[in-house]
Amino acid sequence: MPSTNVSRRRFLATTAVATSTAWMSTARRARAQKSPGDTVVLGLIGAGGRGASHAVGFAGLENVQFKHICDVNPAKAANVARQVIEKQKREPEVVTDFRRLFDDKDLDAVVIATPEHWHALATIWACQAGKDVYVEKNPSLTIWEGRKMIEAARKYRRIVQVGFQNRSAPYAVTARDYLRSGKLGKVVLVKVYNLLQGGSWNPDLTPAPVPPGLDWDRWLGPAPEVPYSPGRAYWYDWWDYCGGVYSGDASHQLDLARMVLGDPPAPKSTVCLGGNQAFGSKRETPELQCATYAFDDFTMTCDSGTATNMMRKSNNDERNGTKWPHWPTNNERIEIYGTKQLMMLGRHGVGWQVFETDGKLVAEDKGVHPDKWHRPNFAECVRSRELPNSDIEQAHHSANLVHLANTSFRIGGRQLTFDPVAERFTNHEPANTFLRPNYRKDYRVPDAV
Numbered sequence: 001m002p003s004t005n006v007s008r009r010r011f012l013a014t015t016a017v018a019t020s021t022a023w024m025s026t027a028r029r030a031r032a033q034k035s036p037g038d039t040v041v042l043g044l045i046g047a048g049g050r051g052a053s054h055a056v057g058f059a060g061l062e063n064v065q066f067k068h069i070c071d072v073n074p075a076k077a078a079n080v081a082r083q084v085i086e087k088q089k090r091e092p093e094v095v096t097d098f099r100r101l102f103d104d105k106d107l108d109a110v111v112i113a114t115p116e117h118w119h120a121l122a123t124i125w126a127c128q129a130g131k132d133v134y135v136e137k138n139p140s141l142t143i144w145e146g147r148k149m150i151e152a153a154r155k156y157r158r159i160v161q162v163g164f165q166n167r168s169a170p171y172a173v174t175a176r177d178y179l180r181s182g183k184l185g186k187v188v189l190v191k192v193y194n195l196l197q198g199g200s201w202n203p204d205l206t207p208a209p210v211p212p213g214l215d216w217d218r219w220l221g222p223a224p225e226v227p228y229s230p231g232r233a234y235w236y237d238w239w240d241y242c243g244g245v246y247s248g249d250a251s252h253q254l255d256l257a258r259m260v261l262g263d264p265p266a267p268k269s270t271v272c273l274g275g276n277q278a279f280g281s282k283r284e285t286p287e288l289q290c291a292t293y294a295f296d297d298f299t300m301t302c303d304s305g306t307a308t309n310m311m312r313k314s315n316n317d318e319r320n321g322t323k324w325p326h327w328p329t330n331n332e333r334i335e336i337y338g339t340k341q342l343m344m345l346g347r348h349g350v351g352w353q354v355f356e357t358d359g360k361l362v363a364e365d366k367g368v369h370p371d372k373w374h375r376p377n378f379a380e381c382v383r384s385r386e387l388p389n390s391d392i393e394q395a396h397h398s399a400n401l402v403h404l405a406n407t408s409f410r411i412g413g414r415q416l417t418f419d420p421v422a423e424r425f426t427n428h429e430p431a432n433t434f435l436r437p438n439y440r441k442d443y444r445v446p447d448a449v
């Protein structure tokens with residue numbers, strides 16, 4: 001199924017059709033439409049694990065090429081540039097300050113694969129410079145930041161696609177259609193699992209010399225100034241750079257769950273408990289988090305972390321082949337309980353199966369890893385100015401499920417009520433201090449984008 005069809009069908013299903021349609025026409029006017037065969041010129045920002053995968057993946061698409069590969073560690077950028085040369089004729093330039101990319105008139109878009117604390121500011125600067133953006137998940141570090149990303153995308157009429165690639169999976173569309181058909185009955189409970197294998201983890205925070213070539217100050221960017229240490233560089237563990245495993249991994253399933261449920265509005269209240277009880281790790285983001293979300297007419301839970309070795313991720317045969325996972329020990333599953341049937345849904349290509357009470361399988365759809373559609377969808381939207389499959393607006397609402405749970409956890413597991421219009425907590429003022437990070441001078445996300 002062509003990805004634009006997925007985009008169109010999902011897009012038409014949302015309540016924001018009128019607003020978004022108006023936006024699409026202005027976006028088309030704002031930038032001359034490219035023809036289907038026109039080359040899309042990209043710059044990569046963040047040449048780590050995911051950046052390398054995007055560099056090779058995007059450069060392997062027809063008429064897509066990288067002009068710049070940027071990392072605050074030039075050795076990493078050079079390594080990725082070498083991989084890209086094998087995929088495209090043009091040799092990309094290695095850059096250490098991504099602001100240089102914004103001055104380049106040839107560049108259509110940037111792919112941002114930095115740690116999370118840079119996502120919002122880099123996206124907003126890119127939009128202000130007239131560049132389209134593919135930004136990795138979790139798109140924002142806080143709720144306020146996410147709102148500013150939407151404002152920038154709309155104000156500068158930019159395409160902003162988020163790396164929630166499950167939105168481009170054809171099987172996610174058929175799962176959503178199945179739920180809509182009513183065969184499952186009324187959905188009453190959605191259980192999201194993201195229990196990764198783990199162990200004791202005690203990062204070394206002793207200040208150490210900055211590794212040769214690395215610009216640590218620019219790595220920190222908007223985050224508070226701290227000396228370099230090997231433990232800090234493992235950024236998933238620290239609230240200043242990331243929302244932990246919950247944001248780094250569970251966000252994929254929370255987003256997929258929202259999509260197949262028809263993108264419901266924000267939950268009325270959220271509570272999240274957990275901690276480092278399993279292995280006593282000395283890191284800020286917890287080994288285990290269990291959240292409960294009260295939506296209007298159903299309840300969602302999410303159990304996430306690195307606190308048990310009883311579950312495992314789907315392997316390649318399950319993500320890209322014909323094999324189904326053993327659902328009870330699969331840690332990437334979503335269970336959707338209707339009043340008549342149960343849907344088991346896996347991310348990143350696994351697919352879905354529906355069972356009745358006696359365990360009888362009544363429907364299924366298998367998939368393959370959706371990067372295959374998600375990257376081309378971005379390139380197509382840069383040309384056509386259509387809204388991408390994982391536009392920043394719905395991605396923001398999915399990211400907020402992470403932020404709601406993390407805020408509840410960080411204030412001691414209190415149940416928080418949330419006003420979805422003002423995007424503020426209504427029953428506990430101190431929770432609102434988590435809406436917006438304390439930025440360093442020169443790296444502030446502006447109030448007015």
Ligand SMILES: NC(=O)c1ccc[n+]([C@@H]2O[C@H](COP(=O)([O-])OP(=O)(O)OC[C@H]3O[C@@H](n4cnc5c(N)ncnc54)[C@H](O)[C@@H]3O)[C@@H](O)[C@H]2O)c1
Pocket residue numbers: 045046047048049050051070071072073076096098113114115116118136137138163164165218219220221248
């Ligand atoms: N969608 C997915 O399936 C998926 C999979 C893995 C990772 N991710 C996401 O991709 C992002 C990157 O993750 P990763 O695992 O590649 O991390 P990583 O630590 O391997 O890479 C991050 C890179 O960004 C660089 N960087 C930091 N600040 C920079 C700046 N100001 N300018 C340029 N480069 C800068 C770092 O030096 C590093 O090389 C994260 O948001 C992560 O959640 C998404």
